[in-house]
Amino acid sequence: xxxxxxKYVAAAALSAKNYLAYVSEMIFxxxxxxxxxxxxxxxxxxxxxxxxAEIIAGFDLRKMLWYLVFTESIVISRPRVHLKVEExxxxxxxxxxxxxxxNYLLFQLSVSFGERMVRFISxxxxxYAVMTxxxxxxxPDLSILPFLTVTVALAMMADLIxxxxxxxxxxxxxxxxxxxxxYSRLQMLLGGMIVPITLFPHFxxxxxxxxxxxxxxxxxxxxxxxxxxxxxxxLMAEQxxxxxxxxxxxxxxxxxGVKRLDVNGG
Amino acid sequence: xxxxxGYLYINAKGLLEYKVSSLIALFGxxxxxxxxxxxxxxxxxxxxxxSEWQFVHLFTIWAVLNVALALVSVFYNVxxxxxxxxxxxxxxxxxxxxxxxxxxxxARMQLIDLLEAAIxxxxxxxxxxxxxxxxxxxxxxVISAAIIHGFLLILGSLGFFLKSADGIGTxxxxxxITFSTYPNWIFQGAAKWIIFxxxxxxxxxxxxxxxxxxxxxxxILGSLGFxxLLNVIGCVIFSRGLKYFETGNTxxxxxx
Numbered sequence: 001x002x003x004x005x006x007k008y009v010a011a012a013a014l015s016a017k018n019y020l021a022y023v024s025e026m027i028f029x030x031x032x033x034x035x036x037x038x039x040x041x042x043x044x045x046x047x048x049x050x051x052x053a054e055i056i057a058g059f060d061l062r063k064m065l066w067y068l069v070f071t072e073s074i075v076i077s078r079p080r081v082h083l084k085v086e087e088x089x090x091x092x093x094x095x096x097x098x099x100x101x102x103n104y105l106l107f108q109l110s111v112s113f114g115e116r117m118v119r120f121i122s123x124x125x126x127x128y129a130v131m132t133x134x135x136x137x138x139x140p141d142l143s144i145l146p147f148l149t150v151t152v153a154l155a156m157m158a159d160l161i162x163x164x165x166x167x168x169x170x171x172x173x174x175x176x177x178x179x180x181x182x183y184s185r186l187q188m189l190l191g192g193m194i195v196p197i198t199l200f201p202h203f204x205x206x207x208x209x210x211x212x213x214x215x216x217x218x219x220x221x222x223x224x225x226x227x228x229x230x231x232x233x234x235l236m237a238e239q240x241x242x243x244x245x246x247x248x249x250x251x252x253x254x255x256x257g258v259k260r261l262d263v264n265g266g
Numbered sequence: 267x268x269x270x271x272g273y274l275y276i277n278a279k280g281l282l283e284y285k286v287s288s289l290i291a292l293f294g295x296x297x298x299x300x301x302x303x304x305x306x307x308x309x310x311x312x313x314x315x316x317s318e319w320q321f322v323h324l325f326t327i328w329a330v331l332n333v334a335l336a337l338v339s340v341f342y343n344v345x346x347x348x349x350x351x352x353x354x355x356x357x358x359x360x361x362x363x364x365x366x367x368x369x370x371x372x373a374r375m376q377l378i379d380l381l382e383a384a385i386x387x388x389x390x391x392x393x394x395x396x397x398x399x400x401x402x403x404x405x406x407x408v409i410s411a412a413i414i415h416g417f418l419l420i421l422g423s424l425g426f427f428l429k430s431a432d433g434i435g436t437x438x439x440x441x442x443i444t445f446s447t448y449p450n451w452i453f454q455g456a457a458k459w460i461i462f463x464x465x466x467x468x469x470x471x472x473x474x475x476x477x478x479x480x481x482x483x484x485x486i487l488g489s490l491g492f493x494x495l496l497n498v499i500g501c502v503i504f505s506r507g508l509k510y511f512e513t514g515n516t517x518x519x520x521x522x
Contacts, residue, residue, distance in 0.1 A: 031437035035444050042452045047309075050316050175287070181294045185301045194305050199312060204304075 007102055008110040015114030023122045030126040033076060037127060040068050041134045057199035063225040064196070066138045069127040070221035071193045074155065077120035081112035081160055085167025086176045095261060105164055105250050112160050113153075120156070140227055147232035151220045154239035158246055159187070159216040165250040171257030186211065192218030212246070215239050269364055270372050277375040288378040295382055299328055302447065317451050319475070324449065325393060326478060327471040329386040330407050331446050334470065336383030337411035339376035344415055345439075346374070347422025348432035357513055367504050383407075399478050406474035409489045413469050416496025417442060423500055426507025438465065446470040466492065 048054075048061045059067060085108060088094040097104050131138070140148070166183055169176045188194060190204070191213030197205055208214055219235050281288055306324040310316070343350060350356050350370060359370040390403055421435035428434070445453075445467030453461055461468040473489050476482040 032440050032444075035437075035441045038457075039444060039448055039452070042454065042457060043448065046452045046454070047313060047316060051313055056312075175290065178290050178293060181297060185297050189301045189304055194302075195308065200308055201311060204308065 008106050011107060011110040012114035012117075015111040016118050017114075019115045019118040023118065026119065026122050027126055030123065033072060033123060033126055034130050036072060037065075037069065037130050037134070041065060041131075044068075057196050059196060059198075059225065062135060062138065065131060065135055067196060067221045067225050068194075069124070069131050070224045071191075071217050073120055073124040073127050074152070074217055074220065075188070075193050077116050077123050077156075078159065078163070079112050079115045079119065081108055082163040082167035082176055082180050084108065084112075085164055086170040089167070089170040089257070089261075090174070094258075098258070103251075105161070105247065105254055108164050108167075109157065109160050112164075113157060116156050116160065117153075120152070138225075140224055144223065144227035144229065144232065147229060147236070148220065148223055151223055151232060151235055151239065154236060154243060155216045155220045158212065158239060158243050161243060161246040161250050162212075162216075165246065165253055168250065168253045168257050171253075171260060187213040187217060190214070191216055192221070196222070212242050215242050269369060273372045273375065274377075277377055281377045292378050292382050295332075295379075296385065299332065303328060317449065319449050319451065322393060323475050323479065326390065326403070326475055327449075328447060329390045330403065330410055330474040331443070331470055332386045333383040333403075333407035334410035334414055335443075336379035336386075337408065338414050338418070339379035341371040341415060342374045342376045343370050343372075344418045344422060347419070348425030348435060351422075351425040351507070351511070352429065352432070354513070356511070360508075366508070367501065394478075402478045403474070405486065406477055406489070409486070409493050410470045410474065412493030413466055413489070413496060414442070416493055416498075416500050417466065419497060419500025420503055423503035423507050426504075426510050441465050442467050442470075466496075469493075 044061060044064050048056065048064075054060055056064065085094075088097070094104065097107070128138075162183065163180065166176055166179045169179055173179075190197070190208040190211050192208070197208040197214055197218050200208060208218075215235070215238060219239075223232055223235065303325060307321055310319075310321040310324070314320070338344065347370075356366075356370070359366040359373070362369060387403075391400055394400070394403075418435070418439060421431065421438055424435070425431040442465050445461050445465055448471065450458070450461060450468050450472035461472075469489050469492055473485045476485050477489075
C-alpha cells in the first residue's frame with residue numbers, strides 16, 4: 001500500500017520543486033494580499049476600538065488579524081486544478097491516462113498539492129511580514145507546529161479533492177467555472193475566510209457547521225491562533241474522514257464520467 | 267458618434283453570440299457581490315452602532331461601484347491599454363482617420379455588465395424608492411465611472427514608458443476596487459489621504475453616500491472636477507506617449 005503511494009509522493013515533490021522556481025515572482029506579485037491585509041487591519045482595529053470589546057467571537061484583535069493572515073494564505077494559494085481537469089476532459093487527454101498505472105484523481109491531487117504547499121508557504125511569508133510590520137510579530141506555540149502542518153495539509157487535500165471533483169463535471173458540461181464559483185464563494189463565507197464563523201448569527205453558523213468548508217479554512221486558522229493539541233487531534237480525525245468521503249464521491253463521479261467518455265480522432 | 271454606435275452594434279451582436287458565457291460571468295459577479303454583502307449584513311447585525319453607517323450605506327457603495335464599473339466596461343479596452351501598446355495592437359488604430367484613443371477605447375465593450383448595472387440600479391430603487399436619491403445615485407455612478415476610467419487611462423498610458431505598467435496598473439486597480447468596497451471611516455492617518463489622492467477610492471465610496479444620504483452637494487463638484495482632471499491627465503499622458511511610441515515589426519492577426 002505504502003509502496004504504491006510512492007509515485008504520488010514523487011509527483012507531489014516534483015511539482016513542488018518545479019514551482020519553487022516561481023517563488024520570488026509570486027512574492028513580488030503579492031500586492032493584493034498586502035492591500036487586503038491592510039484593509040483588514042484597519043477594519044478590525046476600528047471595530048474593536050469602537051465596540052469597546054477585548055474579545056469578539058472568541059478572538060482578541062491580534063488573534064483575529066493573524067487568523068485572517070492564515071485564512072487568506074490558505075485560500076490564495078489554491079491552484080486552478082479544476083481547470084486542468086476540465087481541460088484534460090475537454091481535449092480528451094484524460095483518455096491517455098486511463099492506461100497509465102495511476103489513479104487520475106490521486107495523481108492530480110499530488111501535483112496540485114505540491115504546487116499548493118509552495119504557494120502557501122510563500123504567501124504566508126508575505127502575510128507574516130506584512131502583519132508583523134503592522135501589528136508586531138506572532139509566535140505560535142512550537143509544540144503545535146507538527147499538528148498544524150498536518151492539519152493544513154489535510155485541509156488543502158480536502159479542498160483540492162473538492163476542486164478536482166468539480167473538474168470532473170466537465171464530463172457532462174462544457175464549462176465547470178460556475179460550479180467552482182459557487183464552491184469558492186461558499187468557502188469564502190461559510191468556510192470562514194473573511195470572518196470567523198463564530199461571528200455568524202445562529203442559522204448561518206449552523207449552516208457552516210453542516211458544510212465541509214470550515215475544515216478547509218476556519219479550523220486550521222483557528223488552530224494557528226489558539227494552540228490546543230486536543231482540538232488538533234479531533235480536527236485531524238474529522239479532516240481524515242472528510243478527505244476519505246470526498247475521495248469516494250470524487251471517484252464515483254469520475255467513474256460515471258469515464259463511462260460516457262467519447263473521444264474522436266487521435 | 268457613428269463610430270461609437272457602430273461598435274455598439276458589433277459588440278451587441280457578439281454578446282448574443284456568446285450569451286451563455288456572458289450570463290455565467292454575470293452570475294459570478296453577482297454571486298461574489300452577494301457573498302460580500304452577506305458579510306456586511308453579519309457585520310452590521312453584530313455591530314449596529316459601530317458608526318452612523320448601516321447596511322444600507324454599504325449596499326449603496328457596492329451598487330454605485332458596480333454601476334460605475336459597468337459604464338467603464340463600455341470602454342473596455344481601457345483595461346487592456348498596456349497590452350495593446352506593448353503587443354503591437356496599437357498600430358491598427360493609428361492608421362485610421364479617427365481619434366486613436368477614442369477609437370481604441372470603444373472598440374471593445376463588455377455589454378453584459380450593463381445588465382448587471384440594471385440589476386444593481388433596480389435593487390437600489392427597491393431599497394430607497396425616492397426620486398431625488400435615485401437621480402443622485404445615477405449621477406454619482408456616472409461620476410464614479412469617470413474617476414475609474416481616468417485612473418485606468420493614466421495607468422494604462424504609462425505602458426508607453428514602462429514595460430511593467432500592466433502589472434503595476436493591475437495592482438493599483440485592485441487596490442482601488444478593494445478600498446472602494448469598504449467604508450471610509452475604517453481608514454486612519456495617512457490612509458485617509460491616500461484614498462482621496464493616489465488611490466481615489468474615497469470618491470467612489472464615501473462621496474456617493476454623503477451626496478445621496480446627507481445631501482452634501484458640494485461634493486458633487488469636487489468629485490466631478492476630480493474625474494475630469496484624471497481623464498485630462500490620462501489623455502495628456504496618452505498623447506505624450508504616442509510621440510514617444512516606436513512601432514515594432516510584430517505581425518498581429520486582428521480577428522475582432
